[in-house]
Amino acid sequence: MFVKLSPLLAQYLLTHKELSLPGLGTFHAEAYGGPETATVTFEQQPVSKFDERVVAYISEETGKMKVLAASDLESQLEDAMQFLNTGKPYLFAGIGTLLKKSGGIYEFVANTQTEPPKKKDIPFTERNTVPQSYIEEKADNSKPKRPAVFILIALVVVAIAASVWFYSKTTTHKEPQQVADTTNQAGTSQPEAEKPADDTSGKKSAPTQTTVAAASQATATAPGMITYILETTKEPRASKRYNQLKKIDWPVELEKTDSLHYNILMKLNTPIVDTARVRDSLTVISGKKVTIRH
Template sequence: MKFAVLLAKYFYTKKHLALPGIGVLHLDAAVTVPDFSDKNFREVLKYIQFTQKNIAKADDELIDFIRTQTGKIRPLAESDLESYLADGKLLLNIGKPFTIEGIGSLQKMKSGDLIFTPGEPTIEKLDFHTEDKTPDKSVRHIPGYDESQSRHTVHNNQRRVLLVGTLVVIGLIVILWGGYSLYNKADNQPAQVSSEVNTPITNPDSTTIRQPDSNITEQPAVAATPPGTYKFIFEKTDRKARALRRFAFVHDLSPRIQMETSDSLNFTIFVRLSAMSTDTGRLKDSLNAWYYGTKPVKVMIEP
Protein backbone atom coordinates (compact mmCIF):
# COMPACT_ATOMS: atom_id res chain seq x y z
CA MET A 1 0.00 0.00 0.00
CA LYS A 2 1.33 3.43 -0.95
CA PHE A 3 2.10 5.74 1.94
CA ALA A 4 -0.29 8.40 0.59
CA VAL A 5 -3.12 5.85 0.44
CA LEU A 6 -2.30 4.90 4.03
CA LEU A 7 -2.76 8.56 5.04
CA ALA A 8 -6.07 8.69 3.15
CA LYS A 9 -7.25 5.60 4.99
CA TYR A 10 -6.42 7.26 8.32
CA PHE A 11 -8.05 10.55 7.27
CA TYR A 12 -11.39 9.04 6.25
CA THR A 13 -11.42 6.95 9.41
CA LYS A 14 -10.53 9.74 11.86
CA LYS A 15 -11.76 12.71 9.74
CA HIS A 16 -8.64 14.59 10.81
CA LEU A 17 -5.05 14.60 9.51
CA ALA A 18 -2.32 16.89 10.89
CA LEU A 19 0.74 17.20 8.63
CA PRO A 20 3.77 18.73 10.40
CA GLY A 21 5.13 21.77 8.62
CA ILE A 22 2.12 21.95 6.28
CA GLY A 23 -1.26 22.12 8.02
CA VAL A 24 -4.42 20.23 8.95
CA LEU A 25 -6.97 18.43 6.80
CA HIS A 26 -10.33 17.89 8.44
CA LEU A 27 -13.79 16.61 7.65
CA ASP A 28 -16.90 17.58 9.54
CA ALA A 29 -17.82 14.95 12.12
CA ALA A 30 -21.42 14.99 10.87
CA VAL A 31 -20.37 13.81 7.40
CA THR A 32 -20.95 10.10 6.82
CA VAL A 33 -18.16 8.53 4.78
CA PRO A 34 -19.50 5.80 2.47
CA ASP A 35 -17.49 2.97 0.95
CA PHE A 36 -14.96 4.26 -1.58
CA SER A 37 -16.70 2.37 -4.41
CA ASP A 38 -20.00 4.08 -3.66
CA LYS A 39 -21.04 6.53 -6.39
CA ASN A 40 -21.85 9.10 -3.69
CA PHE A 41 -18.28 9.13 -2.37
CA ARG A 42 -17.43 12.14 -4.55
CA GLU A 43 -19.94 14.16 -2.58
CA VAL A 44 -17.76 13.75 0.52
CA LEU A 45 -14.80 15.43 -1.16
CA LYS A 46 -16.41 18.87 -1.22
CA TYR A 47 -16.60 18.82 2.58
CA ILE A 48 -12.84 18.40 3.03
CA GLN A 49 -11.27 21.54 4.46
CA PHE A 50 -7.63 22.53 4.82
CA THR A 51 -6.11 24.91 7.36
CA GLN A 52 -2.50 26.01 6.95
CA LYS A 53 -0.78 25.68 10.32
CA ASN A 54 2.73 25.28 11.66
CA ILE A 55 2.36 21.80 13.13
CA ALA A 56 5.53 20.89 15.03
CA LYS A 57 4.91 17.20 15.66
CA ALA A 58 2.77 14.41 14.22
CA ASP A 59 -0.06 13.04 16.34
CA ASP A 60 0.85 9.94 18.33
CA GLU A 61 -2.35 8.32 17.08
CA LEU A 62 -1.21 8.77 13.45
CA ILE A 63 2.23 7.28 14.16
CA ASP A 64 0.64 4.30 15.93
CA PHE A 65 -1.70 3.82 12.95
CA ILE A 66 1.25 3.80 10.50
CA ARG A 67 3.15 1.42 12.76
CA THR A 68 0.31 -1.09 13.04
CA GLN A 69 -0.52 -0.92 9.32
CA THR A 70 3.09 -1.40 8.14
CA GLY A 71 4.41 -3.61 10.94
CA LYS A 72 7.38 -1.29 11.47
CA ILE A 73 8.81 -0.07 14.77
CA ARG A 74 7.82 3.44 15.89
CA PRO A 75 11.10 5.22 14.90
CA LEU A 76 10.85 3.84 11.35
CA ALA A 77 7.16 4.83 11.13
CA GLU A 78 8.12 8.38 12.16
CA SER A 79 10.96 8.35 9.63
CA ASP A 80 8.62 7.26 6.81
CA LEU A 81 6.25 10.14 7.57
CA GLU A 82 9.09 12.66 7.77
CA SER A 83 10.50 11.49 4.42
CA TYR A 84 7.09 11.64 2.73
CA LEU A 85 6.41 15.17 3.99
CA ALA A 86 9.94 16.32 3.09
CA ASP A 87 9.35 15.20 -0.51
CA GLY A 88 6.00 16.98 -0.52
CA LYS A 89 7.46 20.26 0.77
CA LEU A 90 10.21 20.03 -1.84
CA LEU A 91 7.58 19.78 -4.60
CA LEU A 92 5.71 22.77 -3.16
CA ASN A 93 8.87 24.87 -2.97
CA ILE A 94 9.68 24.30 -6.65
CA GLY A 95 6.15 25.20 -7.73
CA LYS A 96 4.83 21.65 -8.20
CA PRO A 97 1.61 20.31 -6.66
CA PHE A 98 1.89 18.02 -3.66
CA THR A 99 -0.72 15.32 -4.25
CA ILE A 100 -2.09 13.10 -1.50
CA GLU A 101 -3.84 10.25 -3.25
CA GLY A 102 -7.45 9.82 -2.26
CA ILE A 103 -7.72 13.26 -0.64
CA GLY A 104 -6.52 16.05 -2.93
CA SER A 105 -3.55 18.23 -3.78
CA LEU A 106 -1.81 21.29 -2.37
CA GLN A 107 -0.27 24.12 -4.39
CA LYS A 108 1.98 26.87 -3.03
CA MET A 109 1.20 30.40 -4.19
CA LYS A 110 3.74 33.19 -4.64
CA SER A 111 2.52 34.69 -1.39
CA GLY A 112 3.50 31.49 0.43
CA ASP A 113 -0.10 30.43 1.08
CA LEU A 114 -1.10 26.84 0.38
CA ILE A 115 -4.22 26.22 -1.71
CA PHE A 116 -6.01 22.88 -1.33
CA THR A 117 -7.91 21.25 -4.19
CA PRO A 118 -10.01 18.15 -3.34
CA GLY A 119 -9.39 15.14 -5.55
CA GLU A 120 -11.33 11.99 -6.31
CA PRO A 121 -10.03 8.93 -4.40
CA THR A 122 -8.16 6.29 -6.38
CA ILE A 123 -9.23 2.67 -6.46
CA GLU A 124 -6.00 1.49 -4.88
CA LYS A 125 -6.91 -0.15 -1.58
CA LEU A 126 -9.04 2.52 0.04
CA ASP A 127 -11.26 -0.34 1.26
CA PHE A 128 -11.25 0.67 4.92
CA HIS A 129 -14.96 0.07 5.47
CA THR A 130 -15.26 -3.52 4.25
CA GLU A 131 -11.92 -5.35 4.32
CA ASP A 132 -13.35 -8.54 2.74
CA LYS A 133 -15.35 -6.84 0.01
CA THR A 134 -14.14 -7.59 -3.53
CA PRO A 135 -14.65 -4.56 -5.80
CA ASP A 136 -16.41 -4.99 -9.11
CA LYS A 137 -13.66 -5.13 -11.73
CA SER A 138 -16.11 -3.99 -14.41
CA VAL A 139 -16.36 -0.58 -12.77
CA ARG A 140 -13.45 1.68 -13.56
CA HIS A 141 -12.73 4.46 -11.09
CA ILE A 142 -10.96 7.37 -12.70
CA PRO A 143 -9.21 9.85 -10.37
CA GLY A 144 -10.29 13.45 -10.63
CA TYR A 145 -6.68 14.60 -10.78
CA ASP A 146 -3.36 13.32 -12.22
CA GLU A 147 0.05 13.65 -10.70
CA SER A 148 2.61 15.75 -12.52
CA GLN A 149 4.40 13.83 -15.26
CA SER A 150 7.68 15.32 -14.13
CA ARG A 151 7.20 13.84 -10.68
CA HIS A 152 6.83 10.37 -12.20
CA THR A 153 9.96 10.93 -14.28
CA VAL A 154 12.01 12.09 -11.28
CA HIS A 155 10.76 9.16 -9.21
CA ASN A 156 11.74 6.63 -11.91
CA ASN A 157 15.15 8.23 -12.37
CA GLN A 158 15.75 8.07 -8.64
CA ARG A 159 14.94 4.36 -8.67
CA ARG A 160 17.41 3.70 -11.48
CA VAL A 161 20.14 5.74 -9.78
CA LEU A 162 19.51 3.90 -6.49
CA LEU A 163 19.73 0.51 -8.23
CA VAL A 164 22.98 1.38 -10.00
CA GLY A 165 24.41 2.85 -6.79
CA THR A 166 23.50 -0.29 -4.86
CA LEU A 167 25.24 -2.53 -7.42
CA VAL A 168 28.36 -0.33 -7.32
CA VAL A 169 28.44 -0.43 -3.50
CA ILE A 170 28.08 -4.24 -3.48
CA GLY A 171 30.94 -4.49 -5.97
CA LEU A 172 33.14 -2.28 -3.80
CA ILE A 173 32.37 -4.40 -0.73
CA VAL A 174 33.35 -7.59 -2.58
CA ILE A 175 36.60 -6.02 -3.83
CA LEU A 176 37.52 -4.59 -0.40
CA TRP A 177 36.71 -7.82 1.39
CA GLY A 178 38.71 -9.88 -1.12
CA GLY A 179 41.74 -7.62 -0.81
CA TYR A 180 41.51 -7.61 2.96
CA SER A 181 41.29 -11.43 3.06
CA LEU A 182 44.34 -11.77 0.80
CA TYR A 183 46.24 -9.33 2.98
CA ASN A 184 45.43 -11.28 6.16
CA LYS A 185 46.49 -14.50 4.43
CA ALA A 186 49.83 -12.95 3.49
CA ASP A 187 50.35 -11.66 7.04
CA ASN A 188 49.86 -15.16 8.46
CA GLN A 189 52.81 -16.59 6.45
CA PRO A 190 55.87 -17.34 8.68
CA ALA A 191 58.57 -14.71 8.56
CA GLN A 192 61.84 -15.68 6.76
CA VAL A 193 64.87 -15.72 9.08
CA SER A 194 68.08 -14.28 7.74
CA SER A 195 71.05 -16.67 7.67
CA GLU A 196 73.35 -13.87 8.73
CA VAL A 197 72.73 -11.66 11.77
CA ASN A 198 74.63 -8.46 12.43
CA THR A 199 75.55 -7.82 16.07
CA PRO A 200 76.79 -4.53 17.50
CA ILE A 201 80.45 -4.32 18.49
CA THR A 202 81.95 -1.40 20.36
CA ASN A 203 85.54 -0.37 19.48
CA PRO A 204 87.94 1.30 21.90
CA ASP A 205 86.96 4.73 20.60
CA SER A 206 83.37 4.05 21.74
CA THR A 207 82.15 4.16 18.12
CA THR A 208 79.42 1.61 17.50
CA ILE A 209 79.75 -0.40 14.28
CA ARG A 210 78.07 -3.55 12.96
CA GLN A 211 79.81 -6.57 11.47
CA PRO A 212 78.77 -10.14 10.71
CA ASP A 213 78.94 -12.54 13.64
CA SER A 214 80.35 -15.75 12.22
CA ASN A 215 79.28 -17.76 15.29
CA ILE A 216 75.54 -17.00 14.82
CA THR A 217 73.97 -18.29 11.65
CA GLU A 218 70.26 -18.27 12.62
CA GLN A 219 68.00 -16.94 15.36
CA PRO A 220 64.31 -17.70 15.98
CA ALA A 221 61.92 -15.20 14.35
CA VAL A 222 60.36 -12.56 16.59
CA ALA A 223 56.58 -13.06 16.85
CA ALA A 224 54.67 -10.54 14.74
CA THR A 225 52.48 -8.05 16.58
CA PRO A 226 48.91 -9.44 16.46
CA PRO A 227 46.36 -7.26 14.65
CA GLY A 228 44.10 -5.15 16.82
CA THR A 229 40.39 -4.38 16.53
CA TYR A 230 39.59 -0.86 15.42
CA LYS A 231 36.32 1.01 15.40
CA PHE A 232 35.84 2.80 12.07
CA ILE A 233 33.20 5.52 12.54
CA PHE A 234 31.30 6.39 9.36
CA GLU A 235 29.10 9.11 10.79
CA LYS A 236 28.02 10.86 14.00
CA THR A 237 24.77 12.80 13.86
CA ASP A 238 22.06 14.20 16.11
CA ARG A 239 19.47 13.90 13.32
CA LYS A 240 17.50 10.83 14.32
CA ALA A 241 15.64 10.43 11.04
CA ARG A 242 18.83 10.58 8.97
CA ALA A 243 20.63 8.14 11.28
CA LEU A 244 17.81 5.59 10.98
CA ARG A 245 17.60 5.91 7.19
CA ARG A 246 21.37 5.65 6.63
CA PHE A 247 21.74 2.74 9.05
CA ALA A 248 18.86 0.82 7.49
CA PHE A 249 20.42 1.25 4.04
CA VAL A 250 24.05 0.31 4.83
CA HIS A 251 23.07 -2.44 7.31
CA ASP A 252 21.16 -4.18 4.53
CA LEU A 253 24.33 -4.09 2.42
CA SER A 254 26.60 -5.29 5.25
CA PRO A 255 25.10 -6.64 8.52
CA ARG A 256 28.47 -6.01 10.23
CA ILE A 257 27.72 -2.27 10.28
CA GLN A 258 26.26 -1.17 13.61
CA MET A 259 24.63 1.90 15.15
CA GLU A 260 24.74 3.03 18.77
CA THR A 261 23.39 5.87 20.91
CA SER A 262 24.04 6.64 24.54
CA ASP A 263 21.37 9.28 25.06
CA SER A 264 18.86 8.79 22.19
CA LEU A 265 19.98 12.19 20.89
CA ASN A 266 23.34 11.45 19.27
CA PHE A 267 23.80 8.48 16.94
CA THR A 268 26.99 6.80 15.71
CA ILE A 269 27.19 4.49 12.65
CA PHE A 270 30.33 2.34 12.70
CA VAL A 271 31.98 -1.01 11.93
CA ARG A 272 34.62 -2.94 13.88
CA LEU A 273 37.44 -4.54 11.87
CA SER A 274 40.61 -6.40 12.79
CA ALA A 275 43.63 -4.81 11.16
CA MET A 276 47.33 -4.10 11.58
CA SER A 277 48.01 -0.60 12.84
CA THR A 278 49.94 0.18 9.65
CA ASP A 279 46.89 -0.58 7.51
CA THR A 280 44.25 1.46 9.34
CA GLY A 281 44.85 4.47 7.09
CA ARG A 282 44.35 2.44 3.93
CA LEU A 283 41.17 0.85 5.30
CA LYS A 284 39.86 4.23 6.42
CA ASP A 285 40.30 5.64 2.88
CA SER A 286 38.57 2.61 1.33
CA LEU A 287 35.63 2.75 3.75
CA ASN A 288 35.30 6.50 3.19
CA ALA A 289 35.13 5.97 -0.59
CA TRP A 290 32.45 3.32 -0.08
CA TYR A 291 30.33 5.43 2.30
CA TYR A 292 30.88 8.97 0.95
CA GLY A 293 32.11 8.41 -2.61
CA THR A 294 34.48 11.17 -3.77
CA LYS A 295 33.90 13.42 -0.76
CA PRO A 296 36.81 14.30 1.59
CA VAL A 297 37.74 11.76 4.22
CA LYS A 298 35.25 11.86 7.09
CA VAL A 299 35.65 8.34 8.49
CA MET A 300 37.26 8.36 11.96
CA ILE A 301 39.13 5.62 13.83
CA GLU A 302 38.85 4.69 17.48
CA PRO A 303 40.72 1.79 19.13
Protein backbone atom coordinates (compact mmCIF):
# COMPACT_ATOMS: atom_id res chain seq x y z
CA MET A 1 0.00 0.00 0.00
CA PHE A 2 0.95 3.69 0.25
CA VAL A 3 2.53 3.18 3.67
CA LYS A 4 6.00 4.00 2.36
CA LEU A 5 5.10 6.69 -0.16
CA SER A 6 2.25 8.48 1.65
CA PRO A 7 4.56 10.82 3.64
CA LEU A 8 6.33 11.81 0.41
CA LEU A 9 3.02 12.42 -1.34
CA ALA A 10 1.89 14.55 1.61
CA GLN A 11 5.04 16.67 1.32
CA TYR A 12 4.48 17.01 -2.42
CA LEU A 13 0.86 18.11 -1.83
CA LEU A 14 1.86 20.80 0.69
CA THR A 15 4.59 22.07 -1.63
CA HIS A 16 2.69 22.03 -4.95
CA LYS A 17 -0.84 22.54 -3.53
CA GLU A 18 -2.25 19.77 -5.73
CA LEU A 19 -1.89 15.97 -6.00
CA SER A 20 -3.73 13.85 -8.56
CA LEU A 21 -4.04 10.07 -8.14
CA PRO A 22 -5.24 7.98 -11.13
CA GLY A 23 -8.58 6.27 -10.55
CA LEU A 24 -9.38 8.39 -7.48
CA GLY A 25 -9.21 12.13 -8.02
CA THR A 26 -7.31 15.23 -6.92
CA PHE A 27 -6.31 16.51 -3.48
CA HIS A 28 -6.03 20.28 -2.98
CA ALA A 29 -4.12 21.98 -0.14
CA GLU A 30 -4.55 25.59 0.99
CA ALA A 31 -2.11 26.90 3.60
CA TYR A 32 -3.47 30.05 5.27
CA GLY A 33 -1.10 30.35 8.19
CA GLY A 34 1.60 27.84 7.28
CA PRO A 35 1.83 24.12 6.58
CA GLU A 36 0.62 23.23 10.08
CA THR A 37 -2.78 24.86 9.44
CA ALA A 38 -3.20 23.80 5.79
CA THR A 39 -6.67 22.74 4.70
CA VAL A 40 -6.89 19.68 2.43
CA THR A 41 -9.91 18.93 0.24
CA PHE A 42 -10.64 16.12 -2.21
CA GLU A 43 -12.26 16.34 -5.63
CA GLN A 44 -13.35 13.09 -7.27
CA GLN A 45 -12.58 13.34 -10.97
CA PRO A 46 -11.09 11.21 -13.75
CA VAL A 47 -7.28 11.07 -13.67
CA SER A 48 -5.63 8.91 -16.32
CA LYS A 49 -2.04 8.80 -15.04
CA PHE A 50 0.42 10.24 -12.55
CA ASP A 51 1.71 13.74 -13.17
CA GLU A 52 5.33 13.69 -14.36
CA ARG A 53 6.19 16.13 -11.57
CA VAL A 54 4.98 13.60 -8.98
CA VAL A 55 7.10 10.84 -10.52
CA ALA A 56 10.14 13.13 -10.65
CA TYR A 57 9.64 14.15 -7.01
CA ILE A 58 9.38 10.54 -5.79
CA SER A 59 12.40 9.59 -7.91
CA GLU A 60 14.49 12.36 -6.38
CA GLU A 61 13.42 11.63 -2.80
CA THR A 62 13.90 7.84 -3.01
CA GLY A 63 17.00 7.87 -5.21
CA LYS A 64 15.39 5.55 -7.76
CA MET A 65 15.13 5.94 -11.51
CA LYS A 66 11.90 7.48 -12.78
CA VAL A 67 10.77 4.19 -14.30
CA LEU A 68 11.10 2.42 -10.95
CA ALA A 69 9.52 5.31 -9.08
CA ALA A 70 6.50 5.26 -11.42
CA SER A 71 6.22 1.48 -11.02
CA ASP A 72 6.22 1.80 -7.22
CA LEU A 73 3.53 4.48 -7.35
CA GLU A 74 1.28 2.42 -9.63
CA SER A 75 1.75 -0.76 -7.59
CA GLN A 76 1.02 0.87 -4.24
CA LEU A 77 -1.94 2.84 -5.61
CA GLU A 78 -3.42 -0.40 -6.96
CA ASP A 79 -3.14 -1.97 -3.50
CA ALA A 80 -4.83 1.08 -1.95
CA MET A 81 -7.75 0.91 -4.40
CA GLN A 82 -8.22 -2.81 -3.71
CA PHE A 83 -8.40 -2.01 0.00
CA LEU A 84 -10.96 0.74 -0.65
CA ASN A 85 -13.10 -1.71 -2.64
CA THR A 86 -13.58 -3.77 0.52
CA GLY A 87 -15.58 -0.86 2.00
CA LYS A 88 -13.00 0.04 4.63
CA PRO A 89 -11.51 3.52 5.09
CA TYR A 90 -7.96 4.00 3.84
CA LEU A 91 -5.57 6.48 5.47
CA PHE A 92 -3.18 8.51 3.34
CA ALA A 93 -0.65 9.50 5.99
CA GLY A 94 -0.36 13.28 6.32
CA ILE A 95 -3.31 13.88 3.96
CA GLY A 96 -6.49 12.25 5.22
CA THR A 97 -8.83 9.25 5.00
CA LEU A 98 -10.84 8.08 1.98
CA LEU A 99 -13.91 5.84 2.17
CA LYS A 100 -15.62 4.34 -0.86
CA LYS A 101 -19.38 4.41 -0.44
CA SER A 102 -22.16 2.83 -2.47
CA GLY A 103 -22.31 4.00 -6.05
CA GLY A 104 -18.54 4.47 -6.21
CA ILE A 105 -18.59 7.82 -4.40
CA TYR A 106 -15.56 8.64 -2.27
CA GLU A 107 -15.91 10.40 1.06
CA PHE A 108 -12.87 12.27 2.36
CA VAL A 109 -11.95 13.27 5.91
CA ALA A 110 -8.92 15.55 6.16
CA ASN A 111 -6.09 14.69 8.52
CA THR A 112 -5.92 16.84 11.66
CA GLN A 113 -2.13 17.08 11.34
CA THR A 114 -1.53 17.90 7.71
CA GLU A 115 2.22 18.34 7.78
CA PRO A 116 4.14 15.13 8.47
CA PRO A 117 6.30 15.33 11.62
CA LYS A 118 9.82 16.47 10.87
CA LYS A 119 12.83 14.51 11.95
CA LYS A 120 15.02 16.07 14.60
CA ASP A 121 18.11 17.57 13.07
CA ILE A 122 21.23 15.94 14.47
CA PRO A 123 24.39 18.07 14.54
CA PHE A 124 27.10 16.98 12.16
CA THR A 125 29.53 16.26 14.99
CA GLU A 126 27.04 13.96 16.73
CA ARG A 127 26.29 12.05 13.54
CA ASN A 128 29.93 11.28 12.91
CA THR A 129 31.22 10.69 16.43
CA VAL A 130 31.72 7.04 17.38
CA PRO A 131 32.70 6.10 20.96
CA GLN A 132 36.28 4.90 21.23
CA SER A 133 35.24 1.90 23.33
CA TYR A 134 33.00 0.70 20.49
CA ILE A 135 35.85 1.00 17.98
CA GLU A 136 38.21 -0.97 20.22
CA GLU A 137 35.59 -3.66 20.83
CA LYS A 138 34.93 -4.01 17.10
CA ALA A 139 38.65 -4.26 16.40
CA ASP A 140 39.03 -7.09 18.93
CA ASN A 141 36.06 -8.98 17.55
CA SER A 142 37.25 -8.63 13.96
CA LYS A 143 40.48 -10.53 14.54
CA PRO A 144 40.51 -13.64 12.34
CA LYS A 145 40.18 -16.81 14.39
CA ARG A 146 38.99 -19.33 11.86
CA PRO A 147 42.17 -19.95 9.78
CA ALA A 148 43.81 -21.80 12.69
CA VAL A 149 40.84 -24.18 12.90
CA PHE A 150 40.92 -24.79 9.14
CA ILE A 151 44.65 -25.56 9.24
CA LEU A 152 44.17 -28.07 12.07
CA ILE A 153 41.33 -29.83 10.21
CA ALA A 154 43.40 -29.95 7.02
CA LEU A 155 46.34 -31.55 8.87
CA VAL A 156 44.07 -34.20 10.40
CA VAL A 157 42.54 -35.06 7.01
CA VAL A 158 45.98 -35.29 5.36
CA ALA A 159 47.22 -37.57 8.13
CA ILE A 160 44.24 -39.92 7.76
CA ALA A 161 44.59 -39.94 3.97
CA ALA A 162 48.28 -40.81 4.25
CA SER A 163 47.48 -43.65 6.65
CA VAL A 164 44.89 -45.15 4.31
CA TRP A 165 47.22 -44.84 1.31
CA PHE A 166 50.17 -46.40 3.15
CA TYR A 167 47.95 -49.17 4.49
CA SER A 168 46.53 -50.02 1.05
CA LYS A 169 50.06 -50.18 -0.42
CA THR A 170 51.63 -52.36 2.28
CA THR A 171 48.77 -54.75 3.08
CA THR A 172 49.16 -56.75 -0.14
CA HIS A 173 52.85 -57.51 0.52
CA LYS A 174 52.85 -58.13 4.27
CA GLU A 175 49.69 -60.12 4.95
CA PRO A 176 50.51 -63.32 2.96
CA GLN A 177 53.74 -63.75 4.94
CA GLN A 178 51.88 -63.30 8.24
CA VAL A 179 49.32 -65.91 7.23
CA ALA A 180 52.09 -68.35 6.35
CA ASP A 181 53.80 -67.78 9.70
CA THR A 182 50.54 -68.27 11.57
CA THR A 183 49.84 -71.52 9.73
CA ASN A 184 53.34 -72.85 10.45
CA GLN A 185 53.01 -71.98 14.12
CA ALA A 186 49.65 -73.71 14.29
CA GLY A 187 51.13 -76.79 12.65
CA THR A 188 54.22 -77.02 14.87
CA SER A 189 52.53 -76.13 18.15
CA GLN A 190 50.95 -79.60 18.36
CA PRO A 191 53.35 -82.31 19.69
CA GLU A 192 54.10 -85.19 17.38
CA ALA A 193 52.49 -87.62 19.76
CA GLU A 194 49.20 -85.72 19.76
CA LYS A 195 48.70 -85.76 15.97
CA PRO A 196 45.58 -87.72 15.15
CA ALA A 197 46.21 -90.94 13.23
CA ASP A 198 44.02 -92.45 10.55
CA ASP A 199 41.85 -95.25 11.80
CA THR A 200 41.66 -98.63 10.13
CA SER A 201 38.43 -97.73 8.36
CA GLY A 202 40.23 -95.18 6.18
CA LYS A 203 38.47 -92.15 7.73
CA LYS A 204 40.49 -89.29 9.31
CA SER A 205 39.79 -88.33 12.91
CA ALA A 206 38.06 -85.01 13.77
CA PRO A 207 40.35 -81.90 14.01
CA THR A 208 41.59 -81.04 17.46
CA GLN A 209 40.64 -77.81 19.36
CA THR A 210 44.12 -76.35 18.69
CA THR A 211 43.70 -76.84 14.94
CA VAL A 212 40.26 -75.14 14.92
CA ALA A 213 41.54 -72.12 16.91
CA ALA A 214 44.52 -71.69 14.60
CA ALA A 215 42.29 -71.85 11.54
CA SER A 216 39.91 -69.21 12.99
CA GLN A 217 42.81 -66.87 13.78
CA ALA A 218 44.21 -67.27 10.28
CA THR A 219 40.79 -66.47 8.76
CA ALA A 220 40.40 -63.28 10.83
CA THR A 221 43.83 -61.92 9.93
CA ALA A 222 43.94 -63.10 6.33
CA PRO A 223 43.55 -60.27 3.81
CA GLY A 224 40.64 -60.26 1.42
CA MET A 225 39.37 -57.97 -1.32
CA ILE A 226 36.81 -55.79 0.47
CA THR A 227 34.52 -53.48 -1.51
CA TYR A 228 33.94 -50.06 0.11
CA ILE A 229 31.06 -48.05 -1.39
CA LEU A 230 32.08 -44.40 -1.05
CA GLU A 231 28.89 -42.89 -2.46
CA THR A 232 25.71 -43.77 -4.38
CA THR A 233 24.56 -40.89 -6.59
CA LYS A 234 23.27 -39.80 -10.00
CA GLU A 235 24.81 -38.10 -13.00
CA PRO A 236 26.49 -35.64 -13.40
CA ARG A 237 27.58 -35.88 -9.74
CA ALA A 238 28.79 -39.48 -10.20
CA SER A 239 31.23 -38.73 -13.05
CA LYS A 240 32.44 -35.50 -11.46
CA ARG A 241 33.22 -37.14 -8.12
CA TYR A 242 34.82 -40.16 -9.80
CA ASN A 243 37.18 -37.95 -11.83
CA GLN A 244 38.08 -35.90 -8.74
CA LEU A 245 39.14 -39.01 -6.82
CA LYS A 246 41.04 -40.39 -9.80
CA LYS A 247 43.09 -37.18 -10.02
CA ILE A 248 44.38 -37.76 -6.48
CA ASP A 249 45.24 -41.42 -7.29
CA TRP A 250 42.41 -43.10 -5.40
CA PRO A 251 41.76 -46.62 -6.83
CA VAL A 252 38.07 -45.96 -7.35
CA GLU A 253 35.63 -47.59 -9.76
CA LEU A 254 32.29 -46.40 -11.15
CA GLU A 255 29.53 -49.00 -11.08
CA LYS A 256 26.06 -48.54 -12.56
CA THR A 257 23.38 -49.95 -10.24
CA ASP A 258 20.27 -49.05 -12.27
CA SER A 259 19.12 -46.63 -14.96
CA LEU A 260 19.75 -43.60 -12.72
CA HIS A 261 22.16 -44.46 -9.93
CA TYR A 262 25.88 -45.18 -9.78
CA ASN A 263 28.14 -46.54 -7.05
CA ILE A 264 31.55 -44.94 -6.54
CA LEU A 265 33.47 -47.78 -4.91
CA MET A 266 36.98 -48.81 -3.90
CA LYS A 267 38.35 -52.36 -3.56
CA LEU A 268 41.11 -52.83 -0.97
CA ASN A 269 42.94 -55.87 0.39
CA THR A 270 41.88 -55.64 4.03
CA PRO A 271 41.91 -58.14 6.92
CA ILE A 272 38.42 -58.67 8.30
CA VAL A 273 39.35 -57.25 11.69
CA ASP A 274 40.42 -53.96 10.07
CA THR A 275 37.45 -53.35 7.76
CA ALA A 276 35.59 -51.14 10.24
CA ARG A 277 38.66 -48.98 10.89
CA VAL A 278 39.30 -48.49 7.16
CA ARG A 279 35.61 -47.73 6.54
CA ASP A 280 35.57 -45.06 9.26
CA SER A 281 38.78 -43.48 7.92
CA LEU A 282 37.33 -43.28 4.40
CA THR A 283 34.16 -41.71 5.82
CA VAL A 284 36.17 -38.94 7.49
CA ILE A 285 38.25 -38.25 4.37
CA SER A 286 35.45 -38.32 1.77
CA GLY A 287 32.85 -36.54 3.91
CA LYS A 288 30.24 -39.17 2.99
CA LYS A 289 29.16 -42.24 4.97
CA VAL A 290 31.05 -45.21 3.52
CA THR A 291 29.47 -48.68 3.55
CA ILE A 292 30.89 -52.16 3.02
CA ARG A 293 29.47 -54.59 0.47
CA HIS A 294 29.14 -58.03 2.04
